[in-house]
Amino acid sequence: MNILPFGLPVGQKLLRYNLIYTISAALAALFSISLVSAALMQQHMREEFLLTAKTLASNLSDSIITGDLRGVQNLTLNAAHDKRMLSIAVFNRDGAAIVAWDKGNLLNPDGMKTVELSTESELSAQLTTMTIRTPVQDSVDVRGHLYVEISQTALYLHLLLILLAGLPFALASALGAAYLLTKKHLQALQPVADLASVLEKSATLNDYSLRAPADRIRDFGSLHTHCNLMLARMESWESDQHAEARERRDMENRISILENHDSLTKLPNRHYFHKLITNCVEEAISNNEMMALMFIDLDQFKTISDKLGYDVCDQVLIAMSERLMEVLRNTDTLCRVGADEFAVILPAAGPLDTVRQLAERLLQALRRPLILNGSSLLITGSIGISCCPLHAHEQRLFLRNTDLALQAAKAAGRNTWRLYDPNSTLPDGETAQ
Numbered sequence: 001m002n003i004l005p006f007g008l009p010v011g012q013k014l015l016r017y018n019l020i021y022t023i024s025a026a027l028a029a030l031f032s033i034s035l036v037s038a039a040l041m042q043q044h045m046r047e048e049f050l051l052t053a054k055t056l057a058s059n060l061s062d063s064i065i066t067g068d069l070r071g072v073q074n075l076t077l078n079a080a081h082d083k084r085m086l087s088i089a090v091f092n093r094d095g096a097a098i099v100a101w102d103k104g105n106l107l108n109p110d111g112m113k114t115v116e117l118s119t120e121s122e123l124s125a126q127l128t129t130m131t132i133r134t135p136v137q138d139s140v141d142v143r144g145h146l147y148v149e150i151s152q153t154a155l156y157l158h159l160l161l162i163l164l165a166g167l168p169f170a171l172a173s174a175l176g177a178a179y180l181l182t183k184k185h186l187q188a189l190q191p192v193a194d195l196a197s198v199l200e201k202s203a204t205l206n207d208y209s210l211r212a213p214a215d216r217i218r219d220f221g222s223l224h225t226h227c228n229l230m231l232a233r234m235e236s237w238e239s240d241q242h243a244e245a246r247e248r249r250d251m252e253n254r255i256s257i258l259e260n261h262d263s264l265t266k267l268p269n270r271h272y273f274h275k276l277i278t279n280c281v282e283e284a285i286s287n288n289e290m291m292a293l294m295f296i297d298l299d300q301f302k303t304i305s306d307k308l309g310y311d312v313c314d315q316v317l318i319a320m321s322e323r324l325m326e327v328l329r330n331t332d333t334l335c336r337v338g339a340d341e342f343a344v345i346l347p348a349a350g351p352l353d354t355v356r357q358l359a360e361r362l363l364q365a366l367r368r369p370l371i372l373n374g375s376s377l378l379i380t381g382s383i384g385i386s387c388c389p390l391h392a393h394e395q396r397l398f399l400r401n402t403d404l405a406l407q408a409a410k411a412a413g414r415n416t417w418r419l420y421d422p423n424s425t426l427p428d429g430e431t432a433q
Contacts, residue, residue, distance in 0.1 A: 010193075014185050018178035026170035034162045041158055045130065049150050050123055052079070053132040057146045060090060061138045064098070072099045073106065080104070084151050086129060090136070091145040098144075128152055195227055208235035262336040264314055265321040273335040273343055280347045281395045284388050292349035292387045293398065294359065295406040296324070298366075299380045299414040301340035315372055316379060323365040327358070349387060352419070359383050359417040367415065382409040383417035391420050 056079050063071035076088050076099050087102040089109070095116060097109035119142060121134040129149055136144035198212040208231050212224045260272035268276070277293065284291040298320065305313045317340070324334050324342065333345045344362075349355050366381040384406025392398035401420040409418040 010189065011182065011186055015178060015182040018181045018185075019174070022174040022177045022181070023171065026174040030163065030166045030170045033166070034159050037162055038155055038159045042125070042152070042155055045150075045152070045155065046123060046125075049084075049130065049132060049148070050121065050134075052082075053134045053146060053148045054121065056148075057134050057136045060136050060146065061143050064090070064092060064136060064144045065138065069098060076101050077106075079148075084154060086149040086151050087147075088149075089147040091147070093141075093143055095145070125152070128156075191224065195224055198231075199227070202231060206238075208232075208238055265318055265336050267321055267342075268333060268335040270335070270337045273337050273345070276333060276335075276345060277399070278395060280345055281388055281398060283347070285393060288389075290349050290387050290390055292346040292355045292385060293402045294344040294346070294362075294417075295337075295384045295402050296342040296344065296362065296366075297382050297406060297410070298340040299382055299410075304377070304379075312372060316370065316377065319370055319372075320366060320379060320381075323368070324362060327361045327365050352387070355385060355387070356417075356419070359385060363415065363417060380415035382406060382414045384409050384420070385417060386420035391422070 056075060059075050060072055063069075063075065072090055076090060079085065080088055080101050088099075089097055089101070089112065090099040092098050097112035100107040100109045100112055119135055119137070121132065123133075124131045128151065130152055132146075132148045132150070134146050134148075135142045136146055195212045198210050202208055202210045211228045211231060214224060260268055262269045280291050283289070298316075301313070301316075304316065317336075321334065321336065321342070324344070328334055328344060329346075331346070331348055333347075335343045335345070337343045346355065346358070362383060363381060366379055370377045370379055384402050384404070386392065386398060386401040386405055388398050391401045401422075405418045405420040408421070409416050412418060
């Protein structure tokens with residue numbers, strides 16, 4: 001079976017975890033063995049030195065009874081040959097010190113405190129020393145007291161030696177165990193890696209037709225079977241989604257056309273006009289370019305509607321919109337913003353003379369005779385023009401100025417155009433229709 005390489009993130013993570021846990025377990029085992037060994041050694045030292053102290057006390061009893069001070073000193077010095085001895089003190093039956101030895105030297109016992117005699121041996125252990133107090137007695141009575149202090153340095157050296165000797169072996173064992181464990185883990189995870197590779201390719205390529213290889217051993221149950229079933233369902237779902245998305249885009253396009261275009265003339269409507277004029281004004285100001293806006297109103301259109309009816313009016317509107325489109329440039333946008341009202345947005349208007357010439361051509365296109373149902377109609381229009389940023393920097397004021405220019409064209413007798421002039425107003429009491 002293939003084995004996942006150790007260089008993969010999962011291999012590195014497993015190796016790291018296995019190293020941590022196996023090293024921790026090996027160090028814990030080594031430390032536990034060291035503590036047990038130290039405890040056994042300490043117990044052995046207790047028994048050994050307690051026996052040594054009792055033997056010395058037994059040997060001292062005769063010398064104390066006979067008052068042989070030199071004999072007591074000799075026995076004390078012989079016992080002090082053990083390097084683990086730190087101090088020895090011998091007391092008579094009155095509790096007064098008669099011999100004292102401390103770290104290689106005999107001391108003057110006169111200044112030492114007296115002690116109370118005891119008939120039982122006592123042993124106490126501190127962090128680095130062990131103290132033994134035992135009576136010096138014969139078969140009749142207690143003749144004195146022996147005090148021995150012993151170093152436990154050998155115990156810690158023994159503990160350190162075990163740790164230092166066992167540490168390389170523990171680390172080597174932990175490294176070998178971690179490597180073997182990681183290898184076995186990666187071998188067991190190989191089916192999941194194969195499955196993950198298929199899923200990654202499927203997600204990257206958006207190809208849900210891929211399938212995971214069969215897991216014959218079934219280490220992970222029916223995981224591969226269910227993943228393949230999931231991929232098959234996703235493939236079917238994706239196909240349905242694509243079909244639904246196409247239908248939705250078609251529907252959105254139809255809705256967008258209905259929302260932004262006039263159903264009669266197919267021109268952009270008022271809603272689209274307001275969105276476009278906002279963008280055009282912002283671009284004209286930011287780029288310091290002049291744009292122009294024209295409001296076009298068909299003259300006396302209500303009279304035509306009353307005489308000829310709505311069907312003829314619809315044909316007139318369609319014909320007029322086509323005539324206007326023939327004159328305008330590709331960069332210009334013609335919108336129907338009212339019943340008989342049009343708006344022309346010129347984003348790159350150029351000089352004012354170009355705008356004036358374009359307005360004149362639009363009027364000429366409108367006033368050409370129109371033949372409908374065998375009858376000739378004469379349709380004229382009025383045009384109001386303003387420019388941005390020449391006449392206004394703000395959209396609301398820009399629209400207002402264009403409307404004022406349209407009113408000025410109507411007040412001038414219609415069938416004409418007017419460019420916004422901030423110094424001219426309509427005559428008092430006159431209302432543009």
